[in-house]
Amino acid sequence: MPITIKIPTPLRKFTADKDAVQVEAATVGEALRALDGRHPGLWQKLVDGDGADAKVKRFINVYAGEDDIRFLDGLATAVADGAEIAIIPAIAGGG
Amino acid sequence: MRDPRLLFERYGRQLLVDGVSVEGQARLGRLCAVLAHDTSEVARSAAHACGRWLVGAGVGRLVVTSGGADELRALDADLEVLPSPADAEPPCAQFWFARRDYGASVDVALTDEPAGWATGRSAAARVTTLRWVVGAPAQPEDAVALGAAAADLLVADALGLEPMPLLLTVDWSNPADPHSKRTPRPVEAVPVGVALAADVAPLLPRLRALPAEWGRIEAEVEARYPNEACGFVVRDTDGNLCSVAAPNLQDRYHALDPESYPRTARTAYKLNERAVAKAESDGAELVCIWHSHCDAGAYFSAEDVRCAAPGGVALFPGVAYLVLAVMGGRVRGVAMYHFDATSGGFAAELG
Structure with a gap:
């Protein structure tokens, strides 16, 4: 059963306006790789780095279920079949 | 005189x-x-x-x-x-x-x-x-x-002779006209092609005309002082504006990854985006994101710009950003900003 990745509005120009993309993956990192394979360029929009130290950009949140993957295992966070991954722009700032 | x-x-x-x-x-x-x-x-x-x-x-x-x-x-x-x-x-x-x-x-x-x-x-x-x-x-x-x-x-x-530029860059190499690199404040408030979730430019007076909602925002930012407070305003399915206070998650992210999140909640905010997503899934429309600056003015800071439009791309182009200045625990100023696609910057509505 595929993983569903929810795409936020600002990134839909990279996914031909699709609000969700389905991929096969066992981890969040694999899912985002698969997304990039389908819609090239998205990895660089979402992730800093390419190797083991790669992490989601500060202005992006990736949720696996109800949790930000930063508080799980990052890109190595496991996802079960049928799971939903949500990419959500961060709402942040400061004076 | x-x-x-x-x-x-x-x-x-x-x-x-x-x-x-x-x-x-x-x-x-x-x-x-x-x-x-x-x-x-x-x-x-x-x-x-x-x-x-x-x-x-x-x-x-x-x-x-x-x-x-x-x-x-x-x-x-x-x-x-x-x-x-x-x-x-x-x-x-x-x-x-x-x-x-x-x-x-x-x-x-x-x-x-x-x-x-x-x-x-x-x-x-x-x-x-x-x-x-x-x-x-x-x-x-x-x-x-x-x-x-x-x-x-x-x-x-x-005197109304010429509107203040949105950005002012000084060209030291041209002392005869040192402010030649100004970026004009756009006259057209809403460029064609940008769908605004709300009429954000006059939003501040309308919000202030709702004493309960306005009082809720002010009380929240004063209670959270000396940390920054944050929240958002949605328009519900009946068209009513409603403010929602959200926890400031900045300290949690700072504790997890101080390199990526060097600031604490004293000078930064990180809103729980899932709270916004939930409101939207209930049919509400995100109209405004608000936060406070503690012992600093009501302005859209460089950090606010970086987070709201990383790489110059607005993450929420149709949403207004309300900034409240809290000095010594009391709200002393407010300003509202929205992204202007023409200039690529944020236009202010002071109040």
Whole structure:
């Protein structure tokens, strides 16, 4: 059963306006790789780095279920079949 | 201007300029300029130069936040020198950097209602503000030219001759026209092709006209002081505006990854985006994101811009950003911003 990745509005120009993309993956990192394979360029929009130290950009949140993957295992966070991954722009700032 | 007779004696030629007129000159005489700057010599030079030029143009009252203002005392204007910025109650909540390290920087504002404006609560005050950061290579003599240029812009804006630019970049290589790199404030508020979730430009007065919602926001940001507070405003399916306070998650992210999140909740906010997503899934429309600045002014900071439009791409292009200045635990100023696709920046609505 595929993983569903929810795409936020600002990134839909990279996914031909699709609000969700389905991929096969066992981890969040694999899912985002698969997304990039389908819609090239998205990895660089979402992730800093390419190797083991790669992490989601500060202005992006990736949720696996109800949790930000930063508080799980990052890109190595496991996802079960049928799971939903949500990419959500961060709402942040400061004076 | 202390003596109205000076109007014609001193400004007779200036009155001939289109758009100035007797009424315009009299208006300048009723205006108060507030100058705030840090303690660097460059910033002081720029601020005082700006003050001299504003008085030269006919502005009737000056308020400065620094000592060393003797050179301004000889000018024909009422002068008020506030104590050290670090100790003083802010003269104006729209800008206040004294307790922050912004480098050599100057804020100046022209207002026709100093008393109401000083509380940050007067929506009636007509205020023109300009902030600039003096670049490191600049010398005091460069800053004088910049101060004069800033005075030009402020006076033109106050008289309605030319709107204040959205961004001001100084070209030191061209002293004849040092503010040539200005980015005009767009006249068209909403560019074609950008779908706004709401009419964000006049949102602030409408929000303030809802005492319960407005009171909720103010109470929340004051209760969270000295940490920044955050939340959002949605329009429900019945068309009503409703404010939702959200936890500031910044400290949690800072504790997890201080390299990526060097700031604490004292100077930053991170809103729980899932709360917004839930409201939207319930049919509400995100209209506004609000947060507070603690002991800092109500402005859209560089960090706010970086987070709201990383790489120049607005993450929520149709949403307004409300910033509340909280000084010593009390709300002292507000401003609202929205992304303007024409300029690629954030346009302000002060209130």
